Amino acid sequence: MIDNLFTQLPHPLAYADALLAWFIRLGIDEDETTLPDQCVAAAAQLSQCELSQLYWFDEATGRLDLIAQHLPGTLRSDARLCGTDYQHEQVLQYVLGHRSALSLDDLANSLYESDFLPVTATPWRSLSCVPLFSRHKTLAGVLLYASQRPKPLQGYAASLAPLGSFALMQLALLRRMRPVQRAALPECDVQANRAAFGLIGNSTAMDETYRLIGKILRTPYTVLLRGETGTGKEVVARAIHSAGPRSGKAFVVQNCAAFPEGLLESELFGYRKGAFTGAERNHTGLFDAAHGGTLLLDEIGDMPLSLQAKLLRVLQEGEIRPLGASTAHKVDVRIIAATHRDLAAMVAQGSFREDLYYRLAQFPIELPALRERDGDVLLLARHFAHKARAALGGPPVEWSSAALDQLSSHGFPGNVRELKCLVERAVLLCDDGVILPAHLSLLPSPLSGTADATLRQRLERVERVFLIDCLHKNRGNRTRTARELGVARRTLLYRLSHLKIAVGDVREGG
Known part of the structure; x- marks a missing residue:
């Protein structure tokens, strides 16, 4: 076995001992954050190369992400957060496409481009790249090692490929164990994760929104946000960006309905000097401005x-060509699209491209209307009132029970945006520190709006308003609230659970 694997290597027995030691270290490492670093350190030491890189291949999306790099004398950066897709790099693409190793002993005279390697004072002279596989023999990644000296590296492929594959299988196993650990988190941690999105609401409809955001955060999928006007599509898009791996880069918003066709094209793609009359200088487009980050295309319909x-073409090829430019260039941008229109109906009418619709709707999220978010109106109203009062530099305001009752029974056709404007106006009109129904200036809801509600649903709506108000007065203390209401604490807890009132959200909202 040693003769077959190591005949081309110096000191084969010593090499075999070192290789076995690294297999053992990788096998006992239970930390998914250090395991990739151990793998690249092993590859660099065994091959006696200055550089070693480990790439993770996502078979579902085709992405190839750099997850670890060993290069002495440089600060380690967490490559998992950089968001760059390396699948189109010539060397790596060859290894993935042919599922076989590639060794280049003279990079200077090679036809393969290697400019994706780190820039160093001494150029890279030789390189070897091996495909890594899962236990099911599917592609799992790539292991690359490079030297600043001309040297034959082909002989290391037979032993480093199994080592890298073993490391990725261990990493996949550790990652599969994470959901089990997360499921055991206490409720307070779950609420904290929701708070990280910067969104407010604990209704059943919002529970589904939080779940979908959590699913999409660390994937490259295009997101389509659908919902009525005012449901907070831009807020959700910003939450996806801010809580994800691209948070350190730009978040750019473009309303597709705000510009005529010619101007919108130049805003998105940019242009070169002389591209058209009046183009007196180069102009950077929004795709380039959002490179590494997120671009929200609002009103995509x-x-x-x-x-x-x-x-x-941008979605398919990951490249753009500015107006007046002769060549296209790559961009790394996550696209989130938003619309209040029915794009499927527009496809049927011929006013929206079917192929684009399916690319945009790779991961759709339907944002609920405010009337579907039972109980969230009061949480949002208190939040908007607190922010408005803080911006004005005044003390917090209180809410009268009558005002809260009016809010909870109103339909809000303009959704969250309408509620926000309404509350901000009420805060301005409120002179004595208590918001009254007169400050809201709400017209009575038409009878048709509540005709479908059963008596039990209408009573529970009133009970919900009353309980939330009592909890706010007692700053979320359930024992004091039960005492004030004259009920047993367990009775209060049952009603809170039945009505889906989260005390943590109530306390934060006040």
């Missing part, structure tokens, strides 16, 4: 058909 074709 209003994008002209000609531009839809160009956007589809």
Whole structure:
């Protein structure tokens, strides 16, 4: 066995001992944050190369992400957060496509491009790249090692490929164990994770929104946010960006309905000097401005058909060509699209491209209307009132029970945006520190709006308002609230659970 694997290597017995020691270290490492670093350190030591890199291949999306790098004399950066997709790099693409190793002993005269390697004072002279596989023989990643000296590296492939594959299988196993650990988190931690999104609400409808955001955060999928006007699509898009791995880069917003077709194209893709009359200098487009980050295309349903074709190319190829430019260049941008329109119906009518629709709807999230978010109106109203009062530099305001009752029974056709404007106006009108129904200026809800509600549903709506108000007065203390209401504490806890009132959210909202 040693003759077959190590005949081309110096000191084969010593090499075999070192290789076995590294297998043991990788096998006992139970920390998924250090395991990739151990793997690249092993590859660098065994091959006696200055550089070693480990890439993770996502078979579902085709992405190839750099997850660890060994290069002495440089500060380690967490490559998992950089968001760069390396699948199109020539060397790596060859290894993935042919599922076989590639060794280049003279990079200077090679036809393969290697400019994706780290820039150092001494150029890279030789390189070897091996494919890594899962236990099911599917592609799992790539292990690369490079030297600043011309040297044959092909002989290391037969032993380093199993080592790298073993490391990725261990890493996959550790990652599969994470959901089990998370499921055991206490409720307070679950609420804290929700708070990290910067969103407010504990209704059943919002529970589903939080769940979907959590699913999409660390994936490269395109997100389509659908919902009525005012449901907070931009807020949710910003939450996806801020809580994800691209948070350190730009978040750029473009309303596709705000510009005519020609101007929208130049805003998105940019242009070169002389591209058209008046183009007196180069202009950077929003795709380039959002490189490494997120671009929100709001009101995507209003994008002209000609531009839809160009956007589809960006999604498919990951590259753009500014107006007046002769060549295209790569961009790394996560696209989130938002619309209040029915894009499927527009596809049927021929006003929206079918192929673009399916690319945008890779991961759709339907945002609930405010009327579907039972109980969230009061949480949002208190939050908006607190922010408005803080911006004005005044003390906190109180809410009268009558005002809260009016809010909870109103339909809010303008959704969260309407509620926000309404509350901010009420705070301005409130002179004595208590918001009254007169400050809200709400018209009585038409009878047709509540005709479908049963008596039990209407009574529970009133009970919910009353309980939330009592909890706020007692700053979330359930014992004091039960005493004030004259009920047993267990009775209060049952009603809170039945009505889906989270005390943590109530306390934070006050």
